[in-house]
Amino acid sequence: MIEYIRGELTDLTPALAVVETAGVGYALNISLNTYSAIQGKKEVKLFVHEALVTGGRDDSFSLYGFSSKKERELYRLLITVSGVGANTARMILSSVSPGELCNIISTSNERMLKSVKGIGLKTAQRIIVDLRDKIVSLGIADEIPANGGQVPVANNEVKDEAVSALAMLGFSPAPSAKVVMAILQNDPTLPVEQVVKLALKQIK
Numbered sequence: 001m002i003e004y005i006r007g008e009l010t011d012l013t014p015a016l017a018v019v020e021t022a023g024v025g026y027a028l029n030i031s032l033n034t035y036s037a038i039q040g041k042k043e044v045k046l047f048v049h050e051a052l053v054t055g056g057r058d059d060s061f062s063l064y065g066f067s068s069k070k071e072r073e074l075y076r077l078l079i080t081v082s083g084v085g086a087n088t089a090r091m092i093l094s095s096v097s098p099g100e101l102c103n104i105i106s107t108s109n110e111r112m113l114k115s116v117k118g119i120g121l122k123t124a125q126r127i128i129v130d131l132r133d134k135i136v137s138l139g140i141a142d143e144i145p146a147n148g149g150q151v152p153v154a155n156n157e158v159k160d161e162a163v164s165a166l167a168m169l170g171f172s173p174a175p176s177a178k179v180v181m182a183i184l185q186n187d188p189t190l191p192v193e194q195v196v197k198l199a200l201k202q203i204k
Contacts, residue, residue: 006021037068068190074101091117166180
């Protein structure tokens, strides 16, 4: 079982980080929160969750990386809820920060959870009922550090990275590009993770 991977960050998109250590490059699925935390760094340490997906013709093995143990704990709690799979949990953590999610759960804010793609009313209610006491008992509801300031990047690069991230999350590139361009026209200074967060709320 892999606890964490520490090494050189050789490739980074809003949905995937490649970390090289001992000559091996590990591809880790990440949330936008982790992307924000490690953006611009050369050396990183990511806490790992290993996922084996069974069914169909082939079983697949995936690694999920998190910049903090608390985000990983929250992710692991999310995937214990009926109706929340690995990618849905990552999408939740890409739509809101861990701190915001804890607040949503503790205040029973079903409306905010329903704004995440793939989360209906019943699933939102299950997340709140199943996890409200757990996030308190595990201390995950404690203050989670906010993301630092982001380095401005070229508008076109932001658009390409945002569309690529949305494609990796399962959205078609054409409608994604349309939404992303509209968001950037409204505010060209937005960093890519903020663009993706806004797009996730608009694409249905």
